[in-house]
Amino acid sequence: MKPHDFQKYLRKNPAPQLNHTGFTRFVVIPVCDENGYIDATLAGLAAAPGIERTLVVLVINHPANASPERKAANAGLTARLEHGTSPLPHLAYFTAFDLEGGVGRARKLGMDACLATLTPENVEQALFWSLDADSPVEPEYFTATEAEFDRHPEYAALSIRVRHQPGETPELERAIREYERYLDNYVERLRQAGSPYAFQTIGSAFAVRATAYLRAGGMRVREGGEDFYFLQAVAKTGKVGTLGRALVHPSPRPSDRVPFGTGPSVRKLLEGGAVPEIPDTPFDGLKTLLAAAARPGALEEPAKFLAGLPAPIRQFLTQNKFAANWPQVLANTPATGEARLAAFHQWFDGLKTLRLLHSLSDNR
Structure with missing residues (x-):
């Protein structure tokens, strides 16, 4: 420090x-x-x-x-x-x-x-x-x-x-x-x-x-x-x-x-209500996304990365302007797979994770 x-x-x-x-x-x-x-x-x-x-x-x-x-x-x-x-x-x-x-x-x-x-x-x-x-x-x-x-x-x-x-x-x-x-x-x-x-x-x-x-x-x-x-x-x-x-x-x-x-x-x-439990299927979608991001070279071309994802996940990332923002992230990130994956996790953070799960749950 x-x-x-x-x-x-x-x-x-x-x-x-x-x-x-x-x-x-x-x-x-x-x-x-x-x-x-x-x-x-x-x-x-x-x-x-x-x-x-x-x-x-x-x-x-x-x-x-x-x-x-x-x-x-x-x-x-x-x-x-x-x-x-x-x-x-x-x-x-x-x-x-x-x-x-x-x-x-x-x-x-x-x-x-x-x-x-x-x-x-x-x-x-x-x-x-x-x-x-x-x-x-x-x-x-x-x-x-x-x-x-x-x-x-x-x-x-x-x-x-x-x-x-x-x-x-x-x-x-x-x-x-x-x-x-x-x-x-x-x-x-x-x-x-x-x-x-x-x-x-x-x-x-x-x-x-x-x-x-x-x-x-x-x-x-x-x-x-x-x-x-x-x-x-x-x-x-x-x-x-x-x-x-x-x-x-x-x-x-x-x-x-x-x-x-x-x-x-x-x-x-x-009062008789329930906690907002998310089904298992959206978590399977999250796992698919994170596994795709971890593949060597996957994050180098945002359009190609999006094209390989299931439609509901692709739609969510598009709505969150991934393709528009990612080139700027790449420009400020060392050209290594580890650095780019870390940058992806900074962009796709805990809040986006929760929102994706709710989106996939709503669109089941």
Whole structure:
């Protein structure tokens, strides 16, 4: 990481100042009306070996239109923290009231604040963990993650497996296990198709190298889905691995604080709805496309490449202007098969993958 790039990012992304220096391990937790959950999460972190050299950063936030009860809950937690009631050896927090940009903005403020405590010399060693306030962790949370990064220096980020807490009712328990099955099935079928985007994107369960965070341009500012878009950006500049052990236990509660994700999906299941399962046939189409792109020389001539694809896939790529954009990509890519395939995966990213699957599902 060039010092110029590091300083340029900090200038473009001012963040709250933390009165803590010397750390290269950080956990960032957005907090919005979480008084019923935050204590268990902090206690779990406090019991995890490695916490003694880790700074935990809480971003206590709510939007301007938050309910009076939500604002009061955040004010109460802030007052409690001001009196030093925390089991953690190193805790920082700041408030972001009347916040625009939702949980994505809160995560970004926290991670940018951590980044600002680093130097060009130690940023190469720094790690950020992304967690939620309702998500206690296993004791191996830090040690297992660091060991996986040590074993795989090529990993820019790690998606950490989750196992949601038990539902308080039989109906909630069935709903959360159905949602977990849906998520796991989607990622497994991506893996079988050969997609480099075959990993979970859950905001409470990933870790990222600070250098990869910088290369990806920082956390995405979105009301929801910030984890998906951020990890997709990381995967375009490095590899996102998966830590298969369930080290994070999010709450299964239904929620309306984000437009999509676990909370709204669980609510839908409890109301008798279903998750939007994609059939197997579209994944076969995805596998066909990715295998075609991986053939030696296949990406050198876009018209010839398109002509060899099944009609629905060809139509999708045409609608997304592949033939118009690809010559420019080739002009800026080294003339090797490996570089061109990597460029294809950057263009045909996780979002286009999902859109192709839906397109093929609609046109079955």
